[in-house]
Amino acid sequence: MIVKVCGMTDGENIRQAEKTDMQWMGFIFYPPSPRCVHRKPDYLPETVGRVGVFVDAATEAILQIADEWNLELVQLHGKETPEQCSTLRKSGLKTIKAFSVGSREALHSVAAYENSCDFFLFDTPCTEHGGSGRSFNWSLLKDYTGSTPFLLSGGLNPNSIGALSRFTHPQWAGIDLNSGFELAPGIKDTEALGKFIRAFKKMYSQQKQQAL
Numbered sequence: 552m553i554v555k556v557c558g559m560t561d562g563e564n565i566r567q568a569e570k571t572d573m574q575w576m577g578f579i580f581y582p583p584s585p586r587c588v589h590r591k592p593d594y595l596p597e598t599v600g601r602v603g604v605f606v607d608a609a610t611e612a613i614l615q616i617a618d619e620w621n622l623e624l625v626q627l628h629g630k631e632t633p634e635q636c637s638t639l640r641k642s643g644l645k646t647i648k649a650f651s652v653g654s655r656e657a658l659h660s661v662a663a664y665e666n667s668c669d670f671f672l673f674d675t676p677c678t679e680h681g682g683s684g685r686s687f688n689w690s691l692l693k694d695y696t697g698s699t700p701f702l703l704s705g706g707l708n709p710n711s712i713g714a715l716s717r718f719t720h721p722q723w724a725g726i727d728l729n730s731g732f733e734l735a736p737g738i739k740d741t742e743a744l745g746k747f748i749r750a751f752k753k754m755y756s757q758q759k760q761q762a763l
């Protein structure tokens with residue numbers, strides 16, 4: 552299971568968070584977000600994949616930032632087209648397209664992105680495009696029958712282990728943690744993160760054992 556922690560902004564906080572068992576760390580390049588990285592932190596993670604989060608940014612601008620920050624992945628939260636996803640993917644960046652899941656109809660647009668993305672991210676609808684701190688109705692994902700693996704996102708917090716233990720889906724590949732673990736916008740409680748990630752991975756591996 553992939554664990555992504557999103558919305559990091561501070562060098563020392565990044566250094567501490569990197570010690571948890573996460574796989575990817577996200578940086579938000581969207582100026583209206585309270586978690587936007589307006590300047591490069593004095594430390595960037597070296598042992599986990601760096602994910603750049605964008606909302607309707609131009610391909611050239613994304614590629615330039617990806618180069619400057621040595622990003623491994625990009626995550627797109629706006630109205631980016633399958634063509635733009637394909638272009639970014641062909642440049643060598645793993646591509647995650649985010650979808651707001653507020654109704655069954657919301658999943659209809661997903662099929663057009665199969666084959667142009669490495670992952671999907673299913674999130675809660677909000678006017679800010681992300682970071683709502685609210686979860687959506689995960690049972691809507693029963694209607695997702697595609698083959699692209701996805702991250703479950705939106706409103707996950709230290710109390711979410713029980714709900715996650717009841718969630719199953721053949722394409723479920725990981726979780727995305729953000730405002731539910733913040734001390735302040737852009738600053739994470741790294742102790743709470745570490746404790747949660749350990750509990751999540753333990754719960755998931757026990758479930759896999761039981762399924763054998």
Ligand SMILES: O=C(O)c1ccccc1NCC(=O)[C@H](O)[C@H](O)COP(=O)(O)O
Nearest residue numbers: 557584680681682683684705706729730
């Ligand atoms: O977090 C933001 O401020 C944000 C703003 C605009 C686009 C994306 C944003 N976050 C991207 C994420 O991957 C978040 O982790 C995801 O939306 C879930 O956030 P939360 O509900 O706070 O757990």
